[in-house]
Amino acid sequence: MPLSAGRRIASTTLAVLCLAAVLVGAQTPVQRPRDPAAAQAQPPAGKGLIAGTLVALDSGRPVRQGRVTLSGGDTRVTRFAVTDDSGRFSFDDLPSGAFSLSASKSGFLDVTYGQKRPGSGRPGTTITLAAGQRLERVALPITRGGVITGTVYDEVGDVVYGTSVQAMRYVMRNGVRSLQVMRTATTDDRGIYRLPVLPPGEYAVVATPRDQGLMQVEAMKMRAELAAVEAARSAAVAEQVATELRMLRSRAEMDAPLPTSGYASTFHPASLLASGSTPVTIDGLEERAGVDIRLPLVQLGTISGVVTADGPLPPGVMVTLYDTAETAVSFGTRTARVGPNGQFSFAGLPPGTYNLLARASAPVVHTVSHESETPMARYEIAGGQYFVAAKDTGSGEMLWATATVPLAGGTSPATLNLQRGMTVSGSVVFNGPSTAAIDVSKLRLTVAPADEVAFKAEGMIGRDVAVTADGQFTVRGVVPGRYRVVPSSGVPPGFLIESAMFGGRDVLDFPLDVKPGEDVAGGVVTFATQQTELSGTLTDPVGKPAPGYTLILFAADGRFWTPGSRRIQSARPASDGRYAFRSLPAGDYRLIAVEDVEPGQWFDPAFLKELLGASLSVSLAPGEKRTQDIRASR
Numbered sequence: 001m002p003l004s005a006g007r008r009i010a011s012t013t014l015a016v017l018c019l020a021a022v023l024v025g026a027q028t029p030v031q032r033p034r035d036p037a038a039a040q041a042q043p044p045a046g047k048g049l050i051a052g053t054l055v056a057l058d059s060g061r062p063v064r065q066g067r068v069t070l071s072g073g074d075t076r077v078t079r080f081a082v083t084d085d086s087g088r089f090s091f092d093d094l095p096s097g098a099f100s101l102s103a104s105k106s107g108f109l110d111v112t113y114g115q116k117r118p119g120s121g122r123p124g125t126t127i128t129l130a131a132g133q134r135l136e137r138v139a140l141p142i143t144r145g146g147v148i149t150g151t152v153y154d155e156v157g158d159v160v161y162g163t164s165v166q167a168m169r170y171v172m173r174n175g176v177r178s179l180q181v182m183r184t185a186t187t188d189d190r191g192i193y194r195l196p197v198l199p200p201g202e203y204a205v206v207a208t209p210r211d212q213g214l215m216q217v218e219a220m221k222m223r224a225e226l227a228a229v230e231a232a233r234s235a236a237v238a239e240q241v242a243t244e245l246r247m248l249r250s251r252a253e254m255d256a257p258l259p260t261s262g263y264a265s266t267f268h269p270a271s272l273l274a275s276g277s278t279p280v281t282i283d284g285l286e287e288r289a290g291v292d293i294r295l296p297l298v299q300l301g302t303i304s305g306v307v308t309a310d311g312p313l314p315p316g317v318m319v320t321l322y323d324t325a326e327t328a329v330s331f332g333t334r335t336a337r338v339g340p341n342g343q344f345s346f347a348g349l350p351p352g353t354y355n356l357l358a359r360a361s362a363p364v365v366h367t368v369s370h371e372s373e374t375p376m377a378r379y380e381i382a383g384g385q386y387f388v389a390a391k392d393t394g395s396g397e398m399l400w401a402t403a404t405v406p407l408a409g410g411t412s413p414a415t416l417n418l419q420r421g422m423t424v425s426g427s428v429v430f431n432g433p434s435t436a437a438i439d440v441s442k443l444r445l446t447v448a449p450a451d452e453v454a455f456k457a458e459g460m461i462g463r464d465v466a467v468t469a470d471g472q473f474t475v476r477g478v479v480p481g482r483y484r485v486v487p488s489s490g491v492p493p494g495f496l497i498e499s500a501m502f503g504g505r506d507v508l509d510f511p512l513d514v515k516p517g518e519d520v521a522g523g524v525v526t527f528a529t530q531q532t533e534l535s536g537t538l539t540d541p542v543g544k545p546a547p548g549y550t551l552i553l554f555a556a557d558g559r560f561w562t563p564g565s566r567r568i569q570s571a572r573p574a575s576d577g578r579y580a581f582r583s584l585p586a587g588d589y590r591l592i593a594v595e596d597v598e599p600g601q602w603f604d605p606a607f608l609k610e611l612l613g614a615s616l617s618v619s620l621a622p623g624e625k626r627t628q629d630i631r632a633s634r
Contacts, residue, residue: 072126272298546593
């Protein structure tokens with residue numbers, strides 16, 4: 001369950017944890033010498049020092065042979081050090097500026113200086129070093145993490161050997177709660193697995209049984225089919241392809257007939273879906289035993305289909321299978337190349353709902369008087385003959401087709417009819433001085449998927465295009481979905497994208513919805529030199545710098561509380577309390593300091609709603625550079 005706002009905002013309980021990472025003297029002003037003559041002397045630039053000790057959080061003992069990394073400073077240096085037998089590390093001859101300090105060692109969780117809970121993966125605190133300043137007593141704690149262990153059984157209670165088990169942590173990704181693989185283990189002859197070195201958090205534990213050779217057959221099939229395409233271009237590999245095809249047929253015969261039942265990926269204790277699992281919480285160095293998993297026997301099925309086109313089927317059609325359920329984190333995706341008649345098949349699938357995406361390149365057609373080149377397909381247009389040569393494969397527009405197929409054992413059919421992708425077009429505008437000297441043709445734009453979930457589950461892909469010399473762009477072959485139009489390269493120095501307007505909506509804030517059969521035209525992508533900035537100092541209730549907080553700046557208008565919104569930013573203050581937000585669109589914002597927030601949680605609308613009442617109102621005009629100091633409350 002999410003924490004209450006009262007625990008998130010300036011939690012005194014969590015503040016105590018920051019004592020585990022103490023920078024002695026980091027926030028104490030350098031004492032001025034009493035001798036006026038000595039006061040004239042300034043410390044030499046580039047002679048600063050950061051040194052300290054890497055210690056085990058549980059025992060307080062020094063950790064030897066740990067790798068410590070220091071990066072940052074005014075000249076952007078990166079240094080590495082290995083701790084000695086006393087756990088000591090040292091970086092000398094440093095410039096002034098803000099530095100990040102982190103450490104790692106096998107068997108321990110990675111740690112960043114200033115984390116509320118070392119090894120949690122949450123933001124740390126930068127160390128601000130003045131010119132010539134020497135910080136020699138930095139204590140950097142490192143922890144071994146938690147452990148999850150248990151036994152995997154089959155449907156009759158026998159232990160299962162050689163099963164892969166994953167600890168998948170619930171994390172926030174741009175405001176979307178999702179699963180991320182943290183550790184993987186394999187059951188031994190007793191069916192026991194052990195997942196060590198786990199950071200604090202909530203986990204779903206999933207067991208993935210061996211596939212009984214089915215996936216190996218599919219992999220061999222894919223390699224053989226890919227080689228067959230190459231063989232059409234080069235006869236030199238024809239014998240190699242024939243050999244691999246023979247191997248494929250032999251292996252397929254050994255594994256035939258395909259099993260009609262088997263074991264699917266199963267979450268603790270016995271669910272095919274993550275939503276039906278029992279979460280396991282790790283908080284510190286604890287070991288959670290008895291996290292057992294029972295594999296149910298399920299009906300395996302096959303999705304068998306055909307890809308069609310309005311005309312001859314182009315070469316190189318690929319079909320990708322996506323699992324729409326939460327099991328996709330362990331199932332992944334499967335890909336097949338269609339046969340000569342457009343047929344494809346995916347076998348050995350557990351029950352679920354699957355998305356199919358077929359993709360191909362529309363062939364470039366040549367008018368020829370004879371078949372001088374080896375044709376892949378023949379077209380008859382207006383009484384003439386047109387042939388497509390192998391060397392032209394992939395040089396045309398994107399063709400696509402999708403289908404959603406439920407499966408509960410047996411065989412489910414699917415038909416995918418290829419059609420051309422949509423077109424997104426418009427122009428580019430530059431606002432600012434000296435725009436006449438800009439070479440617009442160096443700029444490239446991308447129609448990029450706006451939703452990471454849709455990108456993985458539905459196969460949306462980005463399409464990239466160069467802008468013409470007169471500032472026009474046309475992106476072809478866009479598959480239906482939600483997109484943002486953003487620059488990929490070639491943006492002139494000093495310019496930033498300001499807006500991307502399509503149909504009166506800025507798709508930088510509200511994604512462009514590309515629908516089947518509907519091209520999108522008239523877009524205007526604007527770049528400007530004005531860069532809005534908000535900076536200041538964060539202090540605690542007694543006026544001292546408060547680097548242990550995370551500052552969150554978010555749009556006052558809840559319509560902008562969307563995953564990955566450019567109007568939501570976070571910043572971690574330096575050890576002197578200084579912070580900055582840059583490249584913000586003009587508008588009304590709310591600003592607040594919170595403690596120990598999970599990365600990406602600031603994109604969660606429910607979380608922002610909790611923060612709204614305690615936040616500070618801030619308005620930014622176009623190009624304004626505003627200073628706003630803020631005091632954290634407890």
